[in-house]
Amino acid sequence: MGKDRPIPGTGQPLSQGGAVTNEENLALQLWRTLEPDRDAWSEHVRERLAELGAEAHLSRFDGNAAEWGDSPWTHHGSPVAGMVQELAGQVKNGMAALGAEPARLSTVYVTTTLQHDVSAQLQPFPDGSGLVTIADSVFGLISPLARHAAAALDRLNSRPAPARIARSYWAAARGSLAEDPDLLFALLRYYTVNQRVFGLAANLVRPLTTRAENIALLISHFAFQFVIGHEIAHHVLAHGSAPGGAQPSGGHLPVCSEDQRRELEADLLAHRAVLAEARAGGSVAHPSVLALLGAFVAMVAIHLSERGLFLRYGFTHPTAASRAERLYGEADPQARLVTRLFTNALLPAVESAATFAPGATVFDADRYAGSPLIDTPQPSQYLHTIAGCDRLLCRPPGFLMTKLGEVADVTGLPALRAGVAAIDSGDTGGALRSWGVRPDVTAGLLDAAQPLTFHTVLEEIRKGLLRQGLPAEHGRLSAIVAAKLVEFNIADPRQ
Numbered sequence: 001m002g003k004d005r006p007i008p009g010t011g012q013p014l015s016q017g018g019a020v021t022n023e024e025n026l027a028l029q030l031w032r033t034l035e036p037d038r039d040a041w042s043e044h045v046r047e048r049l050a051e052l053g054a055e056a057h058l059s060r061f062d063g064n065a066a067e068w069g070d071s072p073w074t075h076h077g078s079p080v081a082g083m084v085q086e087l088a089g090q091v092k093n094g095m096a097a098l099g100a101e102p103a104r105l106s107t108v109y110v111t112t113t114l115q116h117d118v119s120a121q122l123q124p125f126p127d128g129s130g131l132v133t134i135a136d137s138v139f140g141l142i143s144p145l146a147r148h149a150a151a152a153l154d155r156l157n158s159r160p161a162p163a164r165i166a167r168s169y170w171a172a173a174r175g176s177l178a179e180d181p182d183l184l185f186a187l188l189r190y191y192t193v194n195q196r197v198f199g200l201a202a203n204l205v206r207p208l209t210t211r212a213e214n215i216a217l218l219i220s221h222f223a224f225q226f227v228i229g230h231e232i233a234h235h236v237l238a239h240g241s242a243p244g245g246a247q248p249s250g251g252h253l254p255v256c257s258e259d260q261r262r263e264l265e266a267d268l269l270a271h272r273a274v275l276a277e278a279r280a281g282g283s284v285a286h287p288s289v290l291a292l293l294g295a296f297v298a299m300v301a302i303h304l305s306e307r308g309l310f311l312r313y314g315f316t317h318p319t320a321a322s323r324a325e326r327l328y329g330e331a332d333p334q335a336r337l338v339t340r341l342f343t344n345a346l347l348p349a350v351e352s353a354a355t356f357a358p359g360a361t362v363f364d365a366d367r368y369a370g371s372p373l374i375d376t377p378q379p380s381q382y383l384h385t386i387a388g389c390d391r392l393l394c395r396p397p398g399f400l401m402t403k404l405g406e407v408a409d410v411t412g413l414p415a416l417r418a419g420v421a422a423i424d425s426g427d428t429g430g431a432l433r434s435w436g437v438r439p440d441v442t443a444g445l446l447d448a449a450q451p452l453t454f455h456t457v458l459e460e461i462r463k464g465l466l467r468q469g470l471p472a473e474h475g476r477l478s479a480i481v482a483a484k485l486v487e488f489n490i491a492d493p494r495q
């Protein structure tokens with residue numbers, strides 16, 4: 001069985017992971033080599049879930065994998081890959097309808113990555129082709145945001161017309177729909193802590209009515225299209241080189257940059273293309289409201305991913321608030337009104353969920369363990385584990401140094417204290433090497449030109465400490481504390 005993947009909108013049979021021919025453009029050649037190793041990733045996820053004792057989650061994970069293996073779409077490699085190719089084709093159709101050059105549209109390709117060292121970016125090549133890369137974690141964040149928006153829309157629409165009008169009026173007067181911002185914060189925080197500590201895309205799910213579920217699916221669909229469309233738009237608009245000169249080596253060439261005008265242009269083209277495609281399909285009611293909400297949800301997911309998960313160089317897009325504000329000028333009044341209500345309600349919760357600093361609000365396991373507000377296969381104990389990790393992520397350096405000293409006393413491992421001393425004197429590289437991180441890996445972690453997530457640092461330290469002889473039961477806690485100390489030492493130069 002081959003891996004040919006016809007990409008909608010290009011008419012080209014494509015296969016990722018297959019042979020490369022010299023006639024192909026550079027983006028396509030790279031695209032073929034980039035099929036994420038999802039088998040290895042599945043094994044990583046299974047190990048983490050087993051480590052956490054998350055039995056229910058593990059069996060559901062295995063069930064999903066078996067179901068996918070039996071499906072007729074396995075030639076796409078994975079459900080995510082299939083969805084992304086389908087959506088990319090739809091967005092390209094929308095752009096073609098707006099007059100984009102078909103030849104230009106046919107030289108951009110979209111792939112996803114399990115490496116969380118990028119949120120979404122376009123990599124341009126000298127021959128004019130382009131490769132879009134989107135992290136799975138961005139898709140994972142869209143779901144809770146879309147469900148939150150859907151719950152509010154559903155409640156608004158479930159009232160008789162006079163009550164609906166009154167509710168809209170009061171919501172507009174207050175500047176927000178009265179959805180529970182604490183619940184949204186908890187859902188987003190749970191996701192970001194899981195990503196930072198375990199590298200897992202774990203969501204607590206808020207139960208919805210069937211109608212709200214359908215609205216959430218539509219908003220997610222538009223949000224996915226917008227994320228992909230924004231990066232394709234950079235290619236169509238020939239934003240082919242990063243402004244500002246210096247470009248990081250190693251294949252990372254984020255076009256998304258501080259160049260606000262280009263970002264706005266890409267947002268506008270993506271939004272228009274998504275809307276054009278929805279209107280052409282004709283099957284969705286209120287496409288202008290849903291497409292604008294989807295765009296907003298997508299911007300917020302990127303924003304939270306970059307602010308919440310990255311230590312360095314993840315900030316490839318302007319803030320969601322500033323992007324949204326400029327996109328609203330484009331929207332019809334009804335769509336603008338509805339989306340603005342969400343903006344006001346959502347953004348404070350999103351900012352809180354991305355903030356891991358001393359004194360920040362942390363995940364409240366006591367409130368949500370066993371609560372009907374959320375649905376999760378996880379035992380209460382797991383929620384408390386996440387809360388404990390979160391508290392640790394929000395401690396000041398002095399507390400963390402003391403904590404690591406205590407582990408050194410219990411385990412008799414002097415390397416822990418040597419690393420703390422190095423951190424204290426500002427020698428981050430010395431600290432990482434003391435904790436067993438290999439010199440070449442240390443150099444990579446400290447390379448200011450490379451993007452870096454918190455989880456990458458944590459995993460390298462955890463593996464290093466285990467190599468130094470730290471007993472496994474102390475590995476996770478020590479790695480969180482040590483990675484947090486590294487975070488304090490390497491501030492993003494753009495911040």
Ligand SMILES: [Zn+2]
Nearest residue numbers: 256257263266
């Ligand atoms: Zn961009």
